[in-house]
Amino acid sequence: MKEQTPLLIMEGITKEFPGVKALTDVQLNLYPGEVHALMGENGAGKSTLIKVLTGVYTFDEGSVTLDGKSIRITSPLEAQNLGISTVYQEVNLCTNLTVAENIFIGREIIKRGRLDWKEMNKQAKELLKTRLNLDIDVTKLLSFYSVAIQQMIAIARSLQISAKVLILDEPTSSLDQNEVNQLFDVIRKLKKEGLAIIFVSHFLDQIYEITDRLTVLRNGEWIGEFKTNEIERLELVSKMIGKDLNELKSGERRTSNKAFERKRPFLQGKNISKKGKIAPFDMDIQEGEIVGLAGLLGSGRTELARLLFGADKADTGEIKINGSMANLASPKQAISNGIAFCSENRKTEGIIGDLTIRENMILAMQGLQGWFKYIPRKRQIEIADEYIKLLNINPPNPEQLIKNLSGGNQQKVLLARWLITNPKLLILDEPTRGIDVGAKAEIQKLMLSLSKEGMSVLFVSSEIEEVLRTCRKIAVLRDHKKVYEFENDQQITQKDIMKAMAGGMT
């Protein structure tokens, strides 16, 4: 990694969406023959930056220079032609075409007016063999191969386009260790050949294993550029989540609550797991207890929560509710067992956009009651009004369509949807993400008062401070595994949690 001129320079990139500044004055320098990690939590702007670079979005301000030439990329096709290729986590190839077709489609070899499959198959096979050490039948359908191989094929497609810059967006999240090693071998080989590689991953171990340098983003802003072997894990995590290490030592603490003394377990989970999502874990939640789930994005927090709610089916394990075995195979069953789940994906898994605040609120309750015990309209409005007041929802009109509300207010409506069912355990997956500070504080306060009334809460959050302030017990996840469980007494600091999240020796 000698000092040389960067292959790609992005400077002062600013991208604004209606109402949101997604990127502010972000820069990125990429040298040939390096693997460069792009780091940041959800909403940091990684995806936006990549989309700007690949022409899916156009940036508002700034400049991009490739090979010394200023460029302006307006479409994915143009990016490809310039030599910038992306391999996405969800392999964006066509599984119904053959391997060779996937490599060559869009730039097929044509001989005498027809596609020359013989030549393309030959070249595809050669390409995979010589550059990726992959010896497979290229005339088979893509769906015949595993995701790992599909990813290799996607890389091969980029190479065939003679890429200079290769972007790997979360390539490893669905691979097992062997496959990751295989992929890393390829990455090292390509690096030697002088390719510049941008590597996005939530796995810190992998970042330290494969990358040379890294750029950290937070809230759409550029935080810094570091040599991977010169920055400690803990420091990196603190840059990502925006907590100064010195500041961390003197964090304010919640006073431990006497009410937690009564220990009656509500939920006891043993050896629960789902292949490719989360390794086997145990989980106990006491009545009236707030349990925090900490971990970086993609560490398996959501996956764990979904298993407890029956949103996904677990492969192994058993769950006891109030001491007796419970079958949580579907959300409906979980709900009737007194469990509620507020998803982190408000838009796709939470709100029913075309319906009103009132309808969204009573939905889960009505689901419990069935078709014929319809909550009378008058009662619905009463309930809605009550929760609008309780949660301070704006606009305070139960007949407003939920899709017209701000994120924070949508979140409150969803909270109300579950509170109305009077659950014993409320699972909140990132309830405070993307909402303003005031709403955040309100939700935290609400959690505390609910727990005082005896409701258990499983609180998933990437903000450690928030977790420390509210939770009685904190479980930490890393790389799809539950790695630590802390009792939140006076000794635990943000630094401890972060160490657990970051893993490795520091």
Added chain:
Amino acid sequence: MTKGFQLDSKHLPLAATIGLFIVMFLFGSLRYTGFFSTQVFLNLFIDNAFLIVVAVGMTFVILSGGIDLSVGSIIALTSMVAASLTMNAQLSPALVIPLSLLVGTVLGFSMGCLIHYFNLQPFIVTLAGMFLARGLCYLINVESITINNEFFSFMASTRIPVGGGNFISISVIIALLVVVAAIFVAHFTKFGRNVYALGGSEQSALLMGLPVGKTKILIYTVSGFCSSLAGLIFTFYMLSGYGLHANGLELDTIAAVVIGGTLLTGGAGYVAGSVVGVLILGIIQTVIVFEGTLSSWWTKIAIGGLLLLFIVLQRVIVARSKTTQTSIASH
């Protein structure tokens, strides 16, 4: 094609289709005297030449993940245009033929544009196209127009001997040419591969930089053209133009394509399969004719039954390949 020969899920529906055809033909041959003859087999082509041509166009549409409900109406409209231009306007066939072909092509192109530019569902756009084309028929003439023209009669009655006293019609030649051209287009041109890619995943196709919009519009244009060509063949067959011609044909066409092994969700299937699909529909009719006592509406019930069989078969295949996928795929 240099594809593997093993029978993976990709070839299963097609194999089932061909097997089904052979079984049905054997069944007919054993049961009815006179069934097992070359001419009976050739008649399948003669009687269904137009259906083969529409099915070819529909195959592209369904491969891309779309649907075209307007084909039957466009056949009727083409027959009407051809008949009225020939009989009322007294134009020569040299003009009538290209003008008639233009009818479906323009309609298909317009529908493709609506689907692409305004992101409308193909189902509803082609439904409107279906109404429109039928309505236009009646605007030309409510009654049937009988064609009395030398060229058309020639096209209708010429028998091309193929040895052994058997014969085919000119329409069959046209249909087979269309099939050969379509197979070439599907497998040896960029457009053909783009259609498959589009049916596989529109989003992937976009991200791979394929010309998705252009391909979509072209697909419906091709289908419109095929419908018009089929309309001409139908006109040669019936020697008349009529607004009620080819009523409900869109369903037969879709059935033929699906029975021919093309996945209704798009992305997998073969033009050749659709031809076999048409032949299966043809043989059902032939069996019913030979049976004599069976009523012709059994055809519809049989088609419905086959459709169910193949759709469920497809679901099973798709579901199976999905479970192997998602077990390793991302969240």
Added chain:
Amino acid sequence: MMKSKLFWPIVVLLIILLINLFFDKNFFTIEVKNGYLTGSLIDILNRGAPLLLVSIGMTLVIATKGVDLGVGSVIAMAGAVGAMTVSGANGDSLVPLFTAIAFVIAISILTGIWNGVLVSRIGVQPIVATLILMVAGRGIAQLITDGQIMTVYYDPYTFIGGGHLLMLPFSIFIVAAMLVIASFLTRKTAMGLFIESVGTNPEASRLSGINSKNILLMVYVFSGICAGIGGLILSSNVASADGNNAGLWYELDAILAVVIGGTSLNGGRFYLMGTVIGALIIQSLTTTIYSIGIAPEINLVVKAIVVLIVCLLQSPEFRKKVFGVFNMKQTEKKSKNEGVSIS
């Protein structure tokens, strides 16, 4: 919300009716003839009854993001079953009539279960699943009638579609009853909420503990019943059953009525009253074209254009391209409210 959705359909309906007045001064006149109310408006209601019924059922199906292409065939089958049951009957005994009604409802429930199981349990796309019945159903109808047009010589049967009650055609009461039932099911039970919720966001509904499978099944069964009763009215009205032509194009007209009524083909919110007005628009259009003396076949062209216009108006791309600047500002404001999430 409700008001603005119904506003344009009502305006269109009124315009069509007013056009009639221009050609026929007595269009709005309702007279008492032979003890019955008669007039063009009554006629539209009476003739539109089967379409109204089918459209009501179709509304619920479309609200779940589905479509039922089998309704035309169900009409044919129901007519055939009804006519067959009473074909041998004579005289005034009402037993054959009620047997016929029972059979018709039974077979329409059966068709609904068929479609509903394919869609909800096997997971076939609605267009495809209902296509099977659309193809095969007509064959079955013809099988029942033996390919003939079956004529009924049993007076009580003709009462359903041709009789009168309280000076009004009896079919109007059937429509009203079904409309009341549909409104009751969807507004007085949780059905409506569940349908709209599943149609808008199936995953969020699942996570809220709603079993979408039974809702889908229910919706197709209801659509089947509506079509079946519609078929009974049609067949009773002409005292015959025609397996080939009864209910032809009904699926398309019904979809059109639903879309005109403001329910989106993308599922979600549905408007039963909107559908009723949509169906009346289609029926008045047909009547108008007859009464003005244009070739009735032009109806198809008009319908095609109406479908396109309505769909274009519902397409965000179209609105953005045509109403460009104005709308851009609005969506901008909207997304500001929603808070675009970046990830």
